[in-house]
Amino acid sequence: MLRKVEHDNMGTSDLGWLKSIFHFSFSNYYNPDNMNFGVLRVLNDDLVESNTGFDMHPHREMEIISYVVNGELTHGDNMGNENKVTRGHVQYMTAGTGIYHSEHNLGDDVLRFLQIWIVPDKKGHNPNYGDYKFDWEKRKNKWFHIVSSKNGKAPIKINQDVNFYVLELDKDNNIDFSVDKNRQAYLVQIEGSSNVNNISLVERDAMEIVEEDILIKANDTSHMFVIEMKKV
Structure with missing residues (x-):
């Protein structure tokens, strides 16, 4: 979804x-x-x-x-x-x-x-x-994992089963992101614009993602943030 x-x-x-x-x-x-x-x-x-x-x-x-x-x-x-x-x-x-x-x-x-x-x-x-x-540079054209649970591998660890990823995707580049069964994610288009599974996002738009994989194409340089978590 x-x-x-x-x-x-x-x-x-x-x-x-x-x-x-x-x-x-x-x-x-x-x-x-x-x-x-x-x-x-x-x-x-x-x-x-x-x-x-x-x-x-x-x-x-x-x-x-x-x-x-x-x-x-x-x-x-x-x-x-x-x-x-x-x-x-x-x-x-x-x-x-x-x-x-x-x-x-x-x-x-x-x-x-x-x-x-x-x-x-x-x-x-x-x-x-x-x-x-x-x-x-750690977020250039790749997902950079910055926050996780205390059991996770990100440099910042908090008291919840969540993962934060940040990305800067160059114009015309593609990248995917998987949201597994019983998981959900919230994506924020911080800067720039993109198409996510052919849905257009502009600066400050967001997207709710539930148990679905996405493919992102940057229409111009896209600075993005994803918060992935257990499905509630």
Whole structure:
């Protein structure tokens, strides 16, 4: 099963300093028929103006991954962590029993990042923070596995049976992706445009994939993200 999700039909918010597209119900956007996709609870595509951001605030019982598309993202938390990541890099956090953190754009350019929340395998995990600065070339014309479960092989390991892959596919190139029985995946066209099993996707569109293999052809340079998980 494939279902295209057009970005024009997603939730939106414009606070001036922050412009967001919500793939699932979040903040002022509420749709009881669009609360999650499996254990994927939140996927926000955020644009944050320079010298603004999210001041210290709490989270609990979520696995939170931030993927920077452009600009720079500076993290701080009540455990004493503070670090900055830029294009193609990742911050991750186990909110667990409770954590306070902040996210700011202290750079000169608009920050664009994907904020992703995954429901954990159980409650009560100890809070944790980390970040990775990945070589961009590792995702050129091939899937780069960046997040897995604690039993998986990706460099970032979280408390859930999920896998995150990222890709930059050159124009006119093809690549496949398999979604096995009892598995499902959520694909995001971060930048560029492509055809997925002959379905057209443009920047910020998404696709739900359930137990089906896909073939992607890049119409132009395509920056893409896939979150693969157990079927729920």
